[in-house]
Structures are given as structure tokens and as C-alpha cells.
Amino acid sequence: MQSERIFYPDFLRVVAIFAVIILHICYANWNFFAADTFAWQVLNFYDGLTRWCVPVFFMLSGMFLLDFRRYGDDVSENFKRICKRNISRVALALVFWSIFYTYESMLLNHDFDPNPLRIFDMFFTCTMYHLWFLYVIIGLYILAPFLQLLVKNLSKKDFELLLIILAIFCCAYDFINVILKYFTAKTLHFRYNLPEFSGYLLYFLAGFYFANFEISQKAKRNLYILFFVGLFVTIVLNSLFALNHEKTKAFFYEYRLINVMFVSFGIFIFCKDFFSKISINTKFRTLINRLTSLSFGIYLLHVGILDILVQFFKSLHPLFMVPLFSVLIFVLSALLAFVISKIPLLNKTIF
Secondary structure, three states, rough: OOOOOOHHHHHHHHHHHHHHHHHHHHHHHHHHHOOHHHHHHHHHHHHOOOOOOHHHHHHHHHHHOOOOHHHOHHHHHHHHHHHHHHHHHHHHHHHHHHHHHHHHHHHOOOOOOHHHHHHHHHOOOOOHHHHHHHHHHHHHHHHHHHHHHHHOOOOOOHHHHHHHHOOOOOOOOHHHHHHHHHHOOOOOOHHHHHHHHHHHHHHHHHHHHHHHHHOOOOHHHHHHHHHHHHHHHHHHHHHHHHHHHOOOOOOOOOOOOOHHHHHHHHHHHHHHHHHHOOOOOHHHHHHHHHHHHHHHHHHHHHHHHHHHHHHHHOOOOOHHHHHHHHHHHHHHHHHHHHHHHOOOOHHHOOO
């Protein structure tokens, strides 16, 4: 008998997709208001509340791609398998949607360029801001077979040490630099020649760790406390810094800051624990599973829909506009992804 599909990763993926839409709507309205207005403070709240979404995507990818029990012992064979099943899928989506957004931007801006070489723009720039994620995830997928060997041979204690080291030299380091730059206009130089510590590898590894190792109740309590501290920094401290700076409004939003890291870890652990203790309604489970299958398509499509609807954003105050348009864009993206999923060949670009 086949074991029941684990629910919490599907739930996290769907909620994270919705959070991404909220974040991008805030981004689209970011420069319309000054930091000392109520409207901007609302955007700051919504934006800060959803910054965990992208790190959680990386964690979910690591949870499954680093699970060596789903693969064989041959690294080369695992690499071929990941190339065939994962990298090729994301690469196809990257090529197709990069070209799509190149021409969509031209049409929306009434600045069409007939030069056929524009289809190669994706090699020199990210043609739409949300597609950056695909470049990064392809890189992590390439490393996955080798990282599988690493996590397979790490004890729980050694794994924790690795995560702590990466957290210090990536997230904590970047956080310190935000503070230093604000107060002294200087940043630390130590990591300048160590870019290996500045990527999203931490979240990729953390996803596997939190999914597969039990955490003590004391550690969970501490992480939940840090979750609220991180949320406070992301929303409240960012607001205070923005109010005292003429131009910059985003200080604590970077995904690789320790405040965002704590919020992301807290969300992941809470969902894992919560859904392990309750019974899931069959209809709700079916709905989430279906939305999960459409989640990649929703991610790829939502910015195109947002760009069309952005002209209507000013008709409502951000307090109401952000949740209403988030639901609308989520539903429209899901419906369009569903339609595309039924079209041969084209469905390969969203699945």
C-alpha cells in the first residue's frame, strides 16, 4: 500500500505562492507613497509579513531534492536523473517565459523591438524580476546529487554545525552590514572573497534538516521566539529606518538576512508540527494537492496578470487593495495555469 502524501509541504507551497503575489503587489506600489504615509506603512506591513515565502520555496526544494533515500548510490546516475526530471523542466520554463515576458514588456510599454535577437536577452539579463528564482534553483539542482552525499554522511550534530556556520556567514553577516551601512556608510570586507557563503544554500540544506530531524521542544520554543523577533525587525525596524532615510525604504527585506531566516524557519517548523497533529479534511487535502500541481504555473503567470491589472491598483487604498487583488491574481493565475495544463506541448512550460 502506498503511503499517504505528506500534507504540510503542499500546504506551505500553496500559501507561499499566495505570499509571493502579496509581496509583488506591494513591490508594484512601493514607490507611489512616502514612508511617512499610512498607505506606505500598510504596504510595509504586508511586505514584511510575507518575506518568508522565497526562503521556504528553497527549503521545500531541498527537502525533496536532497532526500538521498529517493535516489540510488551512484552520484552520476542521480545527476542524470535530476537533469532529466528537474533541471530540464525548469530550464524549458525559463527559456519560454523569458521570451514571453520580453515581448509582453514591449507590448505593454508600446515599445516593440522587431529584432529577433531579443530572444537571447535571457542570457544577459533577467527579463522579468520573478524569473531570477529559476536561475538560482537550477544552480542548486546541479549541486543536489553532490549535496545528497554530504547530508547522507552528516550526523545531526554536524548538520547543525554546518547550518550555524552558514547562518552566521550569510544571514547574520548581511544583517550586520545593513546596520553598519545605515549608521556608518561602511560594510564589512571579510566575505568579499568568499561568495560561497552568500548564496541560498543555507535554505536548501535547512529544508532537508527540518524535514528529517526531530527538534527538541526547547529548540522549537527558542525558534518561535526568534520568529517573532524576526517579524518585528522585518516590519517595525524597517519602518523606523525608512522614516529616517530620504530615499531607501527597504532595509530588512533581503531574503538572506537573519531576521527573514528566523521567520522562514519558524513558518516551516510550525506547519510541520501543526499538520502532524491534526486530521486533514479530504476535500481540503484534494484542493491543496490540486493547487500544488498548479503552483509552478501560478508563479510563472502571476506577474503577467499583475502587470495588466496594475493600472487599477490606485483605485483602492492599499489596506484593501493588497488582499483583494492578491486573491484575484491568485485565482486568475490558477485558472490560466489549469487551462495551459490541458494544452499539449504548452503544458510542458508550467509543469
